[in-house]
Amino acid sequence: MSDAPSGSAGRLIHLLKLIATGPHVFSLGALAERAQLPASTVHRLLKELLVAGFVERGTGQLYRPGRELHRMASQLVARFDLVRSARPFLDDLVAKWRETAVLCAYSPVSRNAVIADTAATPHPLRFTVEVGGEISLAWGALGRAILAFLPPGEIEVVIREAKIGPLSGKPRSPRPQIEADLDQIRQQNYARYYDPENDIAGIASPIFGVNGEVLGCIGVTMPSNRYQRHLEDDLAIATREAGQEVSKLAAIAYS
Template sequence: MAGKGNRDSKADHPESSAAGASVVSRVADILRAFAEGGESASIKDLSHQLALAPSTLHRLLDQLVTAGLIERSAGRRYRISNEFSRIGALVARRAGVLRLARPVVQDVARETTETCMLGMLLPQTLTMMFVEKAPASAPVPYQIRMHHSRSLLWGATGLCLLAWLGQEAMERVLRRGDLSPLDGRTPPGSRELAERLAQIRAQGYALTCGEQTREAVGIAAPVFGANRRIVGDLCITLPRARFSDADESRLAGLLMRRAAALSRLNGHIPSPAHGGRE
């Protein structure tokens, strides 16, 4: 009888289900607006775009902030959180560049005997994370955190992405002031960073030692999408003790060739003026 009573209760109140569906639909619209929009949005922006009352938006946004999917930013604005970006990238693993990249990452790891990874740009937050990894026969004596948001200011994988994002993105990332994950150093100045990124673009890859992990060398080459925008990078990491100057051209050359091939599979058409690099 209890079970029947519960069923009757739900049947007698169809408006409860309708209200629940309405809330879910509104939340989906809000998340979609953030995913498709700019860096941040105000209550006024969202109210005009979604035709929702400001009071309703306040209530739903407060719940999304509590859930960790949206965060407050300066000037009474809101933006998507790192967690929202992380979830989106995890979902994207099942399709697109990530599916195409898996065999490439595995081939590079076999050919070099070093650990190869795919880094993915999170454009809304201007951060990155590793979404695919192929450990090789030569292990690394340090942990590599997967699906964890990382700054673009430190390490080869982040700098490689930042090098092809443009001046405005570089300034935005610098304004955040992400400190060194190793020793808390402050970021370089705008001019110094711009010169470093220009060098990365000129040579076609980034190389760093001990910026994200002590005594670890990172080498990364850019991966582009169909719109000629950078979407990620192909990278190798190995201990400094296993790396020599002679390895740089060999490993960087291999990464650039494989990253360029992966970009073509992803629909990228390189500009002839840049010799195949954007």
């Protein structure tokens, strides 16, 4: 049970995440097994969640997510739905530039990005980009468009933990080169990536929340041979403008 967090608060949050992402109904034993915690500990924490309305009793010895948990989740989604807000901009990028458009959401807990939505290119030659896939922040336009705008401490952790590129299989660039690349991304407000060996390229721009925190990014990905058509800043500027417009919607939602 070494993977379970320590402390009551950490364990309570751990259980809430498992409840939110798990089956609609669950038993005490099943939740304890998923949480890698003793059943007695999970039973005690479930009592607290029952009182708060985050968990409710089901039939028999089963539990289910509570109405208070659903209510809070609905309120957050109603305030700002990143996928719904960004979808028109994904479609517009594909319509104008005929390349696959991708929306990524940043996860501060795991320090990576998750593909939240895509709009596919009409070209028959294209990459399969699956919703739910994880993006490493240390490589590629999508990852670095987020990495460049994280707090220095988080950037340090990401760079330190980055070892081998997920596509290239090569070690990461030297730190001075990474820092120079991130500085350029901050100045331009978009990131570029070009890897002809693996025939992939992309451009991405960050999406910010009301307080300037990075929420994710919006970008385009394509085979590297088509990247040559976009060496001018036309597509980069369009991607940056899309990121800025989604950021405005986020600022309005949370203001």
